[in-house]
Amino acid sequence: MFDDLRDLYQEVILDHGKNPRNFGRPAAFNRTARGDNPMCGDKIAIYLTVGEDGTIQDLHFDGRGCAISQASASLMTEILRGKSMKEAEALFGYFHDMCTKDEDEQGDHGPLDEDATDKLAVLSGVREFPMRVKCATLAWHTMNAALHGEATTSTENASF
Amino acid sequence: MSDLLNPTLGNAPYDVMRVRQDFPILTRLVHEKKGRAGKPLVYLDNGASAQKPRAVIDAMSHLLENDYANVHRGVHFLSQRSTDLYEAVRDKVAKFLNAPSRENIVFTRNATEAFNLLANSWGGRFLKAGDAVIISWMEHHANIVPWQLLRDRIGITIKVVPVLDDGSLDMAAYEAMLTPEVKLVSITHASNVLGTVNPAARIARLAHAKGILVAFDGSQAAVHQPVDVQSIDADFYVFTGHKLYGPTGIGVLYGRKELLDKMPPWQGGGDMISTVSFENTTYREAPYRFEAGTPAIVEGIGLGAAIDYVSALGMSAIQAHEQRLLAYATHRLSEIEGLRIIGTAPDKAAIISFTMDGIHPHDIGTLLDRGGVAVRVGRHCAEPLMDRFGVGATARASFGLYNTEAEVDVLVEAVQACKAFFG
Numbered sequence: 001m002f003d004d005l006r007d008l009y010q011e012v013i014l015d016h017g018k019n020p021r022n023f024g025r026p027a028a029f030n031r032t033a034r035g036d037n038p039m040c041g042d043k044i045a046i047y048l049t050v051g052e053d054g055t056i057q058d059l060h061f062d063g064r065g066c067a068i069s070q071a072s073a074s075l076m077t078e079i080l081r082g083k084s085m086k087e088a089e090a091l092f093g094y095f096h097d098m099c100t101k102d103e104d105e106q107g108d109h110g111p112l113d114e115d116a117t118d119k120l121a122v123l124s125g126v127r128e129f130p131m132r133v134k135c136a137t138l139a140w141h142t143m144n145a146a147l148h149g150e151a152t153t154s155t156e157n158a159s160f
Numbered sequence: 161m162s163d164l165l166n167p168t169l170g171n172a173p174y175d176v177m178r179v180r181q182d183f184p185i186l187t188r189l190v191h192e193k194k195g196r197a198g199k200p201l202v203y204l205d206n207g208a209s210a211q212k213p214r215a216v217i218d219a220m221s222h223l224l225e226n227d228y229a230n231v232h233r234g235v236h237f238l239s240q241r242s243t244d245l246y247e248a249v250r251d252k253v254a255k256f257l258n259a260p261s262r263e264n265i266v267f268t269r270n271a272t273e274a275f276n277l278l279a280n281s282w283g284g285r286f287l288k289a290g291d292a293v294i295i296s297w298m299e300h301h302a303n304i305v306p307w308q309l310l311r312d313r314i315g316i317t318i319k320v321v322p323v324l325d326d327g328s329l330d331m332a333a334y335e336a337m338l339t340p341e342v343k344l345v346s347i348t349h350a351s352n353v354l355g356t357v358n359p360a361a362r363i364a365r366l367a368h369a370k371g372i373l374v375a376f377d378g379s380q381a382a383v384h385q386p387v388d389v390q391s392i393d394a395d396f397y398v399f400t401g402h403k404l405y406g407p408t409g410i411g412v413l414y415g416r417k418e419l420l421d422k423m424p425p426w427q428g429g430g431d432m433i434s435t436v437s438f439e440n441t442t443y444r445e446a447p448y449r450f451e452a453g454t455p456a457i458v459e460g461i462g463l464g465a466a467i468d469y470v471s472a473l474g475m476s477a478i479q480a481h482e483q484r485l486l487a488y489a490t491h492r493l494s495e496i497e498g499l500r501i502i503g504t505a506p507d508k509a510a511i512i513s514f515t516m517d518g519i520h521p522h523d524i525g526t527l528l529d530r531g532g533v534a535v536r537v538g539r540h541c542a543e544p545l546m547d548r549f550g551v552g553a554t555a556r557a558s559f560g561l562y563n564t565e566a567e568v569d570v571l572v573e574a575v576q577a578c579k580a581f582f583g
Contacts, residue, residue: 002530002581040522040538041553064552066520
């Protein structure tokens with residue numbers, strides 16, 4: 001019945017959705033933000049440890065949401081560990097474009113870690129499901145808010 | 161059991177297959193794509209908005225092609241014709257609710273606007289700081305936020321009747337809440353999430369015994385069962401057209417005449433005035449003083465046609481049909497392991513909210529949609545209720561007069577496939 005949904009729900013997503021990595025509030029962190037999708041009820045919190053040199057040394061998340069939002073958050077925590085703030089922002093821009101724009105309209109986000117972009121590709125299926133884009137991008141918006149010292153973000157903000 | 165579930169048996173034969181032919185959209189396929197056959201639409205999102213019968217679509221087109229002009233204004237032929245048709249809808253609504261008179265019926269944009277009218281006009285005039293309004297834990301945001309806006313403006317308090325674990329209203333708690341500072345009880349007649357049908361007559365009787373007025377949100381109830389505002393003794397009753405198989409943009413506030421007569425206008429403009437000068441303006445009598453500006457004429461005609469349509473089928477017959485579907489769907493869904501139905505009150509409208517172990521409602525919604533099944537997922541504009549039951553969201557199947565047992569089977573099959581997919 002759901003064969004073509006395998007593009008959206010790839011095995012990696014189902015795996016991360018069921019067994020999210022870096023899940024739970026850590027004992028120590030120095031930046032945090034909450035993200036909220038009032039349309040579907042998803043809530044997420046991101047906990048970052050950012051070093052003095054601006055490197056993301058550690059990151060975790062908790063909250064509840066659909067398989068897409070949980071998997072996206074889980075993958076993000078794996079990808080961003082050890083990245084600089086600048087790299088994190090560039091990957092956010094790349095990921096946002098990947099979820100919302102056709103390939104020929106996606107912007108140039110500079111040189112990116114290919115391992116990271118390969119991992120993110122499993123979420124490219126959301127492009128065909130406009131109602132689900134915010135599920136995939138909520139964690140990234142929340143991470144971005146935490147990086148920039150904002151306490152909360154919501155999918156109903158204009159920047160989404 | 162099977163006799164009970166078969167709509168062709170029993171006292172009132174209800175030919176649902178014949179009824180379905182009246183709804184053009186029900187023949188379409190969804191998710192049709194090159195190389196992929198489409199799925200027949202199984203529309204179970206009637207609680208959000210219902211589909212429209214040909215009679216409604218035709219009535220609106222016919223007006224636009226033959227009888228359209230502005231109402232209440234012109235002396236010309238079409239204006240008179242349009243006015244007659246539009247005002248006849250007020251009579252139809254009055255009859256539909258068994259209101260004493262057409263003058264009990266105020267047209268609004270939707271149920272939300274009806275509550276805003278009530279809060280602003282009645283609340284703004286008759287409530288003062290320290291007064292209280294009772295709502296319930298199962299309210300739609302439309303019957304929460306207008307009272308909060310009023311609270312922030314004039315300092316009323318809002319008291320919330322709790323909901324029991326099965327989704328019933330806590331009537332003992334309600335009774336204890338009817339204290340002297342309470343001036344209005346504003347409660348839903350049927351919950352859009354739980355399906356619970358509240359004991360409206362009893363709610364009103366208890367409030368009236370203390371001299372407290374009662375308003376009901378009939379957005380769901382008026383669609384699923386006969387409503388008699390006099391028998392339940394409602395002071396105000398609200399419903400919306402688009403859930404009753406009519407168009408969007410038209411809703412209704414029923415009010416007892418002596419209450420409406422004392423209420424001030426809440427929006428000013430054309431159509432609601434008697435005389436206007438720069439020094440002094442006088443307003444028309446109720447209900448017209450609450451209807452400023454050119455109304456939703458075409459939508460009003462559509463609502464009239466919708467009321468004609470459901471009345472011809474009979475609200476009792478519709479209710480009986482939907483209750484059979486509810487019983488069958490509840491039975492089938494309950495058999496699925498890991499599926500939890502939220503809302504199991506004894507008296508329910510045909511609405512089933514559910515969650516599934518380990519599968520988020522949003523994922524359920526996407527998968528069911530691929531099977532052609534349209535359900536609502538999320539918070540259903542009832543966030544406090546979601547918190548009450550400890551769920552962030554639910555999936556909701558809400559049934560209408562055209563749904564069938566075969567469609568329940570498709571729903572169940574899709575839910576089972578969903579479970580296997582994520583299993």
